[in-house]
Amino acid sequence: MKHPASPRVVALVGPQGVGKSTLLDSLLRFTKAESMRASGGGAAEGGHGMTFEMSVAGADFLGEHWTFIDCPGATEFSQDARHALMVCDAALVVCDPAPERAAALAPLFTFLDARRIPHLLFVNALDASVTSVRELLESLQGVSSRPLVMREIPLREGGQVVGVVDLVSERAWGEGKDGKPALISLPETERPREEAARRQLLERLADLDDALLEQLLEDVVPAPEALYAQLERAMREDRLVPVFIGSAERGLGLQRLLKGLRHEVPPVEETRARLGLAADGTPLVQSFKTQHLPHTGKFSWVRVWRGEVADGGTLAGGRINGMFRIHGTRQTPAESARAGEVVALGRLEAVRTGDLADLEHVIHPTDWPHAPPPVHQVAVTAEKRSDDVKLPVALTRLTEEDPGLSVDQEADTQMLLLGGQGEMHLREALERLRSRMRVPVVTRPPPVPYRETIRHKSSHHARFKRQSGGHGQFGDVVVDVGPLPRGEGFTFTSAVVGGAVPKQYVPAVEEGVKEGLRRGPLGFPVVDVAVTLTGGTYHSVDSSDQAFRTAGRLAMAEVLPKLEPVLLEPILRMDIHVPREATSRAQRLVTGRRGQILGFDAHPELPGWDVLSAFIPQAELQGFIIELRSASAGLASYMARYDHYTELVGKQAERVVSHQPVAER
Numbered sequence: 001m002k003h004p005a006s007p008r009v010v011a012l013v014g015p016q017g018v019g020k021s022t023l024l025d026s027l028l029r030f031t032k033a034e035s036m037r038a039s040g041g042g043a044a045e046g047g048h049g050m051t052f053e054m055s056v057a058g059a060d061f062l063g064e065h066w067t068f069i070d071c072p073g074a075t076e077f078s079q080d081a082r083h084a085l086m087v088c089d090a091a092l093v094v095c096d097p098a099p100e101r102a103a104a105l106a107p108l109f110t111f112l113d114a115r116r117i118p119h120l121l122f123v124n125a126l127d128a129s130v131t132s133v134r135e136l137l138e139s140l141q142g143v144s145s146r147p148l149v150m151r152e153i154p155l156r157e158g159g160q161v162v163g164v165v166d167l168v169s170e171r172a173w174g175e176g177k178d179g180k181p182a183l184i185s186l187p188e189t190e191r192p193r194e195e196a197a198r199r200q201l202l203e204r205l206a207d208l209d210d211a212l213l214e215q216l217l218e219d220v221v222p223a224p225e226a227l228y229a230q231l232e233r234a235m236r237e238d239r240l241v242p243v244f245i246g247s248a249e250r251g252l253g254l255q256r257l258l259k260g261l262r263h264e265v266p267p268v269e270e271t272r273a274r275l276g277l278a279a280d281g282t283p284l285v286q287s288f289k290t291q292h293l294p295h296t297g298k299f300s301w302v303r304v305w306r307g308e309v310a311d312g313g314t315l316a317g318g319r320i321n322g323m324f325r326i327h328g329t330r331q332t333p334a335e336s337a338r339a340g341e342v343v344a345l346g347r348l349e350a351v352r353t354g355d356l357a358d359l360e361h362v363i364h365p366t367d368w369p370h371a372p373p374p375v376h377q378v379a380v381t382a383e384k385r386s387d388d389v390k391l392p393v394a395l396t397r398l399t400e401e402d403p404g405l406s407v408d409q410e411a412d413t414q415m416l417l418l419g420g421q422g423e424m425h426l427r428e429a430l431e432r433l434r435s436r437m438r439v440p441v442v443t444r445p446p447p448v449p450y451r452e453t454i455r456h457k458s459s460h461h462a463r464f465k466r467q468s469g470g471h472g473q474f475g476d477v478v479v480d481v482g483p484l485p486r487g488e489g490f491t492f493t494s495a496v497v498g499g500a501v502p503k504q505y506v507p508a509v510e511e512g513v514k515e516g517l518r519r520g521p522l523g524f525p526v527v528d529v530a531v532t533l534t535g536g537t538y539h540s541v542d543s544s545d546q547a548f549r550t551a552g553r554l555a556m557a558e559v560l561p562k563l564e565p566v567l568l569e570p571i572l573r574m575d576i577h578v579p580r581e582a583t584s585r586a587q588r589l590v591t592g593r594r595g596q597i598l599g600f601d602a603h604p605e606l607p608g609w610d611v612l613s614a615f616i617p618q619a620e621l622q623g624f625i626i627e628l629r630s631a632s633a634g635l636a637s638y639m640a641r642y643d644h645y646t647e648l649v650g651k652q653a654e655r656v657v658s659h660q661p662v663a664e665r
Contacts, residue, residue: 006268007065007340009303010261011084014094015104016073016634019124023094023248024057024070030254033059036070036328052428054080054289056301056326056342061258067342075634076422079404082111082369083288083353087303087342090235090265091119092257097129099139103579104635106143106606111369113145116238116274118266122257126154127161127247137243143607147240149204151231152256153197154245155190164245164253165190167198168227173256181255205230208239228263236266268340272305282359283307285315285345290353292397294436299344300351301326310336315348316357322346353403371404373639374419375625376426378443379410387439391416394437398429405429410447412525417446421637423626448619449570450656451645452520453528454563457482462555464547474542475551477501477509478535481559484528486645490517494533501536501548508545509533512552521561523660527568527645531556567653569617573643576612577603582632583610589627593620615643619656 012020025035036057055070069088071081085091091112095105112119123136133153141148155163155172163174163184174184186194202222206213209230215222234240244260246253272279289301299322309315311323311334324331324344337343351357354368382391395407395418405426406419420426434440459480466473484491492510494501501509513531520526536551574595578586580602587597595616603609616624621640628636648656 006338007067007342008090008261008265008267009067009069009088009340009342010265011069011071011081011088011091012094013071013081013085013091013108014073015101016075018073018094018096019248020073020094021055021070023122023124024055024068026248026251026254027068027258028057028059030251030258031059031061031066033057034327052077054084055328058325058327058342062262064262065341066261069342074422074424075629075637076420076425077404078107079369079371079402079421080289081108085111085115085117086354086368087286087288088117089268089271090261091117092261093119093121093241094124095121095140096125097123097131097133097136099131099136100581101633102139102143103581103608104633105140106579106608107635109144109146110605113238115367118235118238118264119241120235120257120260120264121148121241121243122253123243123245124248126245127250127252130159133245144241145607146238147204147207148243149201149231149240150197151201151242151260152245152253153194155184155187161247161252164256165194166256167194167201168224168231170194170198173253175250175252202227204240205234208234232264235264236270268305275305277305277356279306281306283309283313283315284356284358285309286356286365287348287351287353290400291344292401292437294438296322297347298349298400299324299346300348300353301342301344302357304337304339304341304343305356306339308336308338309343309345314359315345316350316355316362317360318348318350320345320348352400371406372421372637374406374421375637375640376422377408377417377419377446378426378430379415379446380418380430380441380443381416383440383442390437390439391441394433394439397437398433401432402429410449412449413447415447418443422629423623445622448656450524450648451527451568451570452522452524452565453486453526453568454481454483454560454565456563458559458563459534460555460559462551462558464551464554465542466547467542472539472542473544473547473550474539475505475509475544475547475549476537477533477548477551477555479513479552479555479559480530480532480534481556481563482530483563484530486528488528488530490514490527491530492533493531496533496535500538501533502538502543505538505543505545505548506533508548509552512549512554513556515549516553516556516560521565522567522657524567526556526560526565567648567656568645569619569648569656570642571615571644571646572618572621572640574612574614574616574638574640576614576628576636576638577606578610578612578628578632578636580608580610582636583612585631586612586628586636589624589631590614590616593617593624595620616640618642 014020028035057068059066069084071084152164154161163172165172172184172186173181206216244257284306285302285304287300287302291299313320323334325334326344350362356363382388399405404421408417410417461478463476494506517526576586595614598613600610600612603611
């Protein structure tokens with residue numbers, strides 16, 4: 001068959017610690033491309049060998065060009081992987097031979113299937129495991145809505161994997177004397193196992209093809225070419241997932257994997273059609289990563305979907321200022337790029353991650369995956385006061401580079417809050433702030449928006465009088481103050497009769513009352529309070545808006561301590577997404593933090609996962625995600641939203657009040 005000449009893109013995805021980066025480096029060595037270690041790849045890794053950022057590398061195999069995108073595997077950095085998957089022709093899902101870790105693949109398979117992204121599965125490190133491939137496949141099938149079809153089975157000698165058998169060609173491959181793949185004979189003792197596995201492959205394919213089903217019923221042996229064509233078509237249509245096996249460390253099975261990619265990964269023309277992008281028109285690119293580099297500015301990593309783009313040409317109504325091919329951390333200048341290629345383009349200021357750009361326009365796709373809400377936050381301030389102005393700019397660039405981060409401003413204190421998908425995520429972001437953007441910061445836990453209210457009601461008379469020569473200040477009010485039902489907020493009404501307080505001063509009284517409620521006797525904003533202005537007096541010369549505003553504020557300061565103020569703490573409604581085997585541990589974490597379990601059920605989208613619903617005090621949320629991930633092999637996450645306030649009394653309330661700064665109280 002004739003293979004496409006256009007460059008193709010494959011994203012390497014999978015859980016943390018399965019050897020994706022090792023596999024990529026082995027593929028590059030096999031194709032005689034520069035290794036990622038030699039080009040500086042892996043520099044964005046932490047001390048635990050965890051990849052924090054996606055890496056891009058190019059390679060040529062049998063006359064065709066490939067771009068591989070190595071994606072972070074940790075849950076905290078999964079947004080990068082989703083972005084890479086949006087622009088790839090196919091995904092190479094990497095896993096290890098551990099059936100108990102199958103749940104880690106559920107979110108990934110769900111994302112791929114929902115967007116009909118063709119994908120293959122590579123079981124890595126099979127040589128270091130005694131796990132039955134059948135047992136592993138059964139576990140993995142439980143989290144995939146698409147049939148998983150074994151393309152190969154392992155050959156073992158003395159418990160060690162020495163080769164693989166291609167179930168289509170029925171040929172066995174092992175390691176030659178020079179370390180390269182070599183044809184080996186299939187032992188007769190392995191023939192029954194190979195025939196059973198091949199029969200299962202044919203039955204899977206027959207479920208998708210009536211002609212093949214008829215051949216099987218008539219005991220006709222299909223030609224290998226027909227099987228290859230059926231596998232290619234079914235994978236490109238995302239109807240099944242071919243499963244390859246091997247060892248990235250030893251290089252076992254890599255040639256078969258590369259040939260599988262070559263035959264079955266669709267070309268850019270098919271991917272463009274899958275995404276609904278027109279084949280005709282001016283050049284079209286899509287950004288899947290934004291990078292801000294010192295001295296050189298903004299770079300957009302893009303996939304070219306259509307036409308040809310050139311350095312110095314026009315995109316998004318602006319001039320391309322620099323074009324580079326990416327290989328690890330090395331970027332090589334390029335003059336042009338054609339459809340299918342991945343390049344970095346400089347100074348496309350109007351283009352954000354996910355945007356499509358043609359010559360004149362920027363298009364914001366509605367189907368681009370949005371990052372989930374943050375699960376971990378810290379309040380940040382610049383370490384040096386001279387960096388106060390730089391900090392907001394640096395945070396904006398940080399969130400452009402990583403949309404999984406967010407920046408908010410706390411309503412009460414106006415503190416800047418940096419949020420992310422976990423502790424490691426924020427730690428890496430803070431390091432980038434310090435090293436790349438030259439803005440070191442000081443962090444602290446985000447403030448909890450406590451409130452206070454009152455339990456009793458009372459009438460109170462307050463007067464503000466000041467005489468300092470000339471016109472003085474005089475405001476006199478009588479107010480009724482009482483509690484409202486929880487969640488009602490604040491109401492102010494005027495019941496003044498006879499003009500005791502002229503109408504023009506009533507709004508000033510209300511403003512003063514609101515000022516008095518901003519900081520109650522316990523040190524927090526006062527809510528769920530009703531205030532009624534019932535009377536007062538005024539002076540024809542000395543009364544003013546300012547005087548009555550001050551009188552309203554004094555009334556609150558004087559009466560609230562007498563009405564049994566009580567502290568209120570915010571309660572969040574949480575939906576915790578957790579692998580089923582970790583559900584009970586998640587429940588214990590919630591109850592251990594004063595939470596209330598509302599129930600749990602099977603996750604509607606993730607096989608083998610549960611959704612645990614609970615109420616939990618916001619004050620207990622700090623560090624919760626760290627314990628939750630620890631209890632779930634790094635997989636669980638949650639979505640939280642404000643639900644209600646509830647009274648907090650006793651030692652816990654005393655502790656909160658005692659930690660309020662005296663100046664604020």
